[in-house]
Amino acid sequence: MKYQPEVIVCVGTGGVGKTTISSAIGMTAALKGKKTLVMTIDPAKRLAQSMGIKELKNTPTPVPLKALDNCEQRMNGSLDAMVLETRTTFNNLIKRYSSSPHKADTILNNSYYQYVSGELAGSEDYMAMEKLYEIKKEYDYDLIVVDTPPARHAINFLTAPNRLTQLISSGVLKWLIRPSTSVSMFGLNILNRAPQKIVKLLKSYVGLEIVEELTNFFSEFDELYSGFKSRAKEVHALLSSEKVQFYMVTAPTQDAIEEAIYFYSIMKDYDINFAGFIVNKVHTAFYDDALRTKINKINKTLDKNDPLRIALQETLHIDSIALHDKNLISYLKTKIKSQQIHYYLTGLIMDRELLNLCSLAALSEPLNGIIE
Amino acid sequence: MLEKLSSNRIIFVTGKGGVGKSILSASLGIAFGRAGHRPLLVEFFPDKRLEHIFNLKAETYKETEIQKNLTYINISPSDALAEYIKRQLILDVISKFVLNTKFYRHFSSTAPGLKELVAVGKLYDLEKKRDDEGNHLYDPIIVDAPQLGKFVSFVKTPQSVMNMFRIGPVKKEAEKVNRLILSDKCSVIIVSTPDEMAITEALEAKEELSAMTHPALKTIIINIAVSSKIGITDTRYYDQRLNKILDNQTISTGIIEVIEKFLTYVKMEKKAVKELNDRVKNLPVLMLPLIEVDEDELSIAESLSAHLKSITNEAP
Numbered sequence: 001m002k003y004q005p006e007v008i009v010c011v012g013t014g015g016v017g018k019t020t021i022s023s024a025i026g027m028t029a030a031l032k033g034k035k036t037l038v039m040t041i042d043p044a045k046r047l048a049q050s051m052g053i054k055e056l057k058n059t060p061t062p063v064p065l066k067a068l069d070n071c072e073q074r075m076n077g078s079l080d081a082m083v084l085e086t087r088t089t090f091n092n093l094i095k096r097y098s099s100s101p102h103k104a105d106t107i108l109n110n111s112y113y114q115y116v117s118g119e120l121a122g123s124e125d126y127m128a129m130e131k132l133y134e135i136k137k138e139y140d141y142d143l144i145v146v147d148t149p150p151a152r153h154a155i156n157f158l159t160a161p162n163r164l165t166q167l168i169s170s171g172v173l174k175w176l177i178r179p180s181t182s183v184s185m186f187g188l189n190i191l192n193r194a195p196q197k198i199v200k201l202l203k204s205y206v207g208l209e210i211v212e213e214l215t216n217f218f219s220e221f222d223e224l225y226s227g228f229k230s231r232a233k234e235v236h237a238l239l240s241s242e243k244v245q246f247y248m249v250t251a252p253t254q255d256a257i258e259e260a261i262y263f264y265s266i267m268k269d270y271d272i273n274f275a276g277f278i279v280n281k282v283h284t285a286f287y288d289d290a291l292r293t294k295i296n297k298i299n300k301t302l303d304k305n306d307p308l309r310i311a312l313q314e315t316l317h318i319d320s321i322a323l324h325d326k327n328l329i330s331y332l333k334t335k336i337k338s339q340q341i342h343y344y345l346t347g348l349i350m351d352r353e354l355l356n357l358c359s360l361a362a363l364s365e366p367l368n369g370i371i372e
Numbered sequence: 373m374l375e376k377l378s379s380n381r382i383i384f385v386t387g388k389g390g391v392g393k394s395i396l397s398a399s400l401g402i403a404f405g406r407a408g409h410r411p412l413l414v415e416f417f418p419d420k421r422l423e424h425i426f427n428l429k430a431e432t433y434k435e436t437e438i439q440k441n442l443t444y445i446n447i448s449p450s451d452a453l454a455e456y457i458k459r460q461l462i463l464d465v466i467s468k469f470v471l472n473t474k475f476y477r478h479f480s481s482t483a484p485g486l487k488e489l490v491a492v493g494k495l496y497d498l499e500k501k502r503d504d505e506g507n508h509l510y511d512p513i514i515v516d517a518p519q520l521g522k523f524v525s526f527v528k529t530p531q532s533v534m535n536m537f538r539i540g541p542v543k544k545e546a547e548k549v550n551r552l553i554l555s556d557k558c559s560v561i562i563v564s565t566p567d568e569m570a571i572t573e574a575l576e577a578k579e580e581l582s583a584m585t586h587p588a589l590k591t592i593i594i595n596i597a598v599s600s601k602i603g604i605t606d607t608r609y610y611d612q613r614l615n616k617i618l619d620n621q622t623i624s625t626g627i628i629e630v631i632e633k634f635l636t637y638v639k640m641e642k643k644a645v646k647e648l649n650d651r652v653k654n655l656p657v658l659m660l661p662l663i664e665v666d667e668d669e670l671s672i673a674e675s676l677s678a679h680l681k682s683i684t685n686e687a688p
Contacts, residue, residue: 015390286630308613320664
């Protein structure tokens with residue numbers, strides 16, 4: 001029997017419909033009787049609206065089941081949703097590991113911290129995992145579906161937590177705190193005797209204040225570091241456990257497929273439980289070859305501006321997308337060999353219908369195999 | 373339309389992921405080049421979408437002429453930072469020395485926003501470039517900018533650096549770049565597909581941008597639109613026509629089924645676009661057609677550029 005995941009993480013590049021897929025997986029599980037939470041990073045209000053919630057919050061909010069009243073499916077479990085706020089999560093983490101509220105405030109008010117917690121690339125990914133860990137500990141969901149931040153390169157998501165802790169622990173910070181003792185480790189041997197000169201140089205081209213803010217931040221942070229590190233270890237242990245499955249969401253566009261192949265090739269280096277690809281936005285062809293030939297024949301007899309000809313021509317254009325999709329998917333298949341692909345058909349062109357809870361339920365049908 | 377857009381020196385192209393903003397940036401570059409301008413196409417490393425569209429094995433961080441009148445550059449933040457530091461540390465020996473240290477490598481990844489700032493700051497230098505006769509070397513500069521959701525913070529990069537560095541040369545640099553980015557020299561194009569999700573996101577971004585005055589949103593381009601060509605949306609019309617032409621009932625029914633699906637979609641698209649037009653009021657909304665996709669991306673960009681040009685001619 002297949003191991004039933006407790007957490008499903010959806011990774012993928014921007015624009016492939018990751019948020020929609022995450023919600024659809026959550027919906028599938030909820031329909032099947034599971035107590036489910038969807039954690040999304042997407043700030044778009046549209047998804048919240050489609051689930052009948054005015055605005056998503058940083059804490060789990062029940063999706064009102066009344067919205068399902070007119071659908072065919074019946075909800076056997078429950079569905080909650082929440083949106084991740086990076087800064088709030090980061091702030092809570094600082095508060096948790098600070099020795100006193102005063103210490104916490106010092107860090108929270110530091111301008112370098114404010115930059116790290118809000119704008120530094122990687123913070124979002126790190127905090128998504130942190131929040132997942134927190135929720136997993138505090139609530140008893142059967143399944144949590146995580147929609148990861150949109151990234152050009154999906155792998156960022158796996159490397160970000162490490163990058164951030166490395167940054168925080170890196171020698172440069174210690175050097176900033178105690179510039180006189182550890183210069184040689186940076187390869188500044190020649191200037192070894194004059195470390196203060198480097199600091200001066202730095203201060204002159206960067207600005208004094210920021211150097212001080214950086215120094216303050218890291219000396220304050222030093223105390224929190226061991227707490228952070230053990231926390232990061234626990235989070236990492238959760239992510240690499242059998243309970244957590246990763247799905248790569250992709251779409252049949254050249255760059256999304258290339259990115260999926262790249263992800264697949266380096267994913268093996270990470271200790272994660274990869275469950276497969278979900279190809280979204282795949283079009284199905286309208287016509288078979290005979291019909292296509294027939295239409296081309298008809299079109300030749302019609303005037304260029306004939307409305308019938310224009311309409312038929314457009315359907316042929318749309319049909320060409322299906323062919324294009326098919327080729328890209330076979331290309332993906334040759335690159336990933338035995339790996340499972342879960343097709344997920346939502347014809348981008350034709351089925352762009354209003355997203356609501358009912359259509360989300362309908363969308364989730366092809367994903368049935370993911371949840372038992 | 374092109375002429376109207378060219379009144380701005382820098383055009384940022386943004387949009388929800390997957391709507392085709394890179395291919396549209398490319399087609400704008402081609403269109404301006406063919407209209408006799410000297411456009412520069414910009415993307416930021418590690419993005420390589422434009423590089424792929426034009427089949428370039430480009431050296432990053434070097435302006436390269438890729439078509440007649442059309443130049444391309446992939447701005448690498450690391451190279452931009454090295455360049456900036458060299459400029460700051462006039463003594464080349466020292467700068468080489470500093471750049472080779474482990475300390476520098478650590479510092480450049482820690483220093484808040486510095487890399488991002490100097491990458492955006494490169495636009496300042498490119499904008500200033502003149503030819504021998506004193507004319508702009510590049511006009512306009514088309515930037516394949518980060519996708520919506522990250523775009524506003526991208527535009528505000530200099531500002532957030534200014535908040536961090538309250539004194540010193542970095543602050544001065546940030547102020548300089550900020551003055552350019554938030555001036556009427558810069559404009560924004562939002563690319564969207566004609567579906568409700570993408571349009572909603574475009575409208576949200578429009579609100580956010582209008583709170584900033586500059587850079588001003590110039591137009592919303594609806595990519596992959598099929599409905600504008602379709603005047604008749606009544607299935608019966610097509611049914612009658614096909615029945616007259618075809619004697620085979622099965623074939624006729626098969627085609628009519630597809631047309632019916634297609635018309636449902638056309639109506640939905642028309643509705644979404646109409647709502648968009650109602651909401652944006654005076655802002656022009658351009659519609660670009662679906663291009664047959666068995667062609668490579670460069671030919672798609674070229675077809676789109678022809679459409680962009682024809683919109684110019686039709687413009688009142």
